[in-house]
Amino acid sequence: MSTSQSTSAEVRPFPNPKSAPEAREPLPEIPAAEPVVEVPHAPTTEKAPAQPRKGSTRRFILPVIGIAALAAAGWFGYKYWTVGRFMVSTDDAYVQADMAFISPKITGYVEDVKFDNNQRVKAGQPLIVIDNGDYRIALDQTQAKIDSQDKTLERIKAQIVAAQASVQQAEAQKVATQAAANNAARTQKRAEQLVSSHVASQSTLDDARTAVEQANANLVGADAQIAAAKANIGVLQAQYNEAESSLASLKLAQDKAARDLSFTVIKAPFDGVMGNRSVQKGDLVNPGQKLANLVPTRHLYIVANYKETQLPGIAAGAKVHVRVDAMDGEGFDGI
Structure with a gap:
C-alpha cells in the first residue's frame, strides 16, 4: 500500500530516575533517540519477467523417458530370452x-x-649353468677311443686284403701243383709202357711212381693252404665286425657324454x-x-x-x- 503524506515521529525526553535513599553512583546519561523517518517507496512500473511454461517441457520429457524405458526393457528382455535364460x-x-x-x-x-x-x-x-669340466673330459675320452677303434678297423681291413691275396696265391700254387701231378702221371704211364716192352728198367718206373705220389701230396697241401687262407679271412672278418660293434658302442657313449655336457646348461x-x-x-x-x-x-x-x-x-x-x-x-x- 502506498501514500503521499510524510509522517514524523514524536520525540520525548527519557524520564529521570528518582533519587534513591542511599547514595549511589550516577548512571550514565543515555542520549535521546533520534527520530526515525519512514519514506514511502514510489510505485514500481516495471513488470516481472514471464515465467516459462512448465507444462510444455513436461509433455516433451515424459514421452522420451517412457520410450527409453521401454527400449531398455525390450533390450534386456531380448538378451534374457536369447542368452540369459541359458546362462x-x-x-x-x-x-x-x-x-x-x-x-x-x-650332478x-x-x-x-x-x-x-x-x-x-x-x-x-639359459637359467642355470653347472660346472662342465668332468663332462667335457668324458666326451674327449670317448672321442679318443673312437679314433683308436677307427685305426683298429683300418688295420683289420688291411689284414683281410692280405689274406685274400694269400688265398689267390694258394690257388695259383695249386694250379702249378696240379700241372706237376698230371705230368708225373703221364711220365709214370710212359715208364710202365717202356718197362713192359723191356726198353726201360724197373727203377725208371719206380721213380715215375714216386714223382706221382709227390705231386699228389703237393696237390693236397695246396688245397690245405687255400682252406687256411680262406679261414684266416673269416677270422679277420669276424674281428672286423666285432670292432665295428665296439665302435657303435663307443659312438653311443660319445652321444651320452655330449648329452650330459649339454645338461650342464639348464634352459627354460x-x-x-x-x-x-x-x-x-x-x-x-x-x-x-x-x-x-x-x-x-x-x-x-x-x-x-x-x-x-x-x-x-x-x-x-x-x-x-x-x-x-x-x-x-x-x-x-x-x-
Missing part, C-alpha cells in the same frame, strides 16, 4: 596354470644362476615367469632336485566350481564369458 554363472572360479619344476639331470656344482624371482623368460633361455622349456628360486652359485645339485618353478604365461586355464543343480546346463565345448576382478571387471569369451 549358468558362478563366482567360485580361479585362474590356474600347469607350472614346471626346474631340476637338473646331472655338479652350480657355476652361475641367470634368473631372479618374478623374472619373465623365453623358451630356450617354455615362456613363463620364474619363481621359488632355491639355488645359489656354488651349490652342489643332484638329479631331480627342485631348484625353481616356471609358471607359463600363455597356457592358462580357469577352474570354475558350480553347484550340483547347475551341472545339467553345462556341456563340453560351450561358449563361456569370463570377468576377472584383477582386470577391473573386463571380460572375455572362451570355450
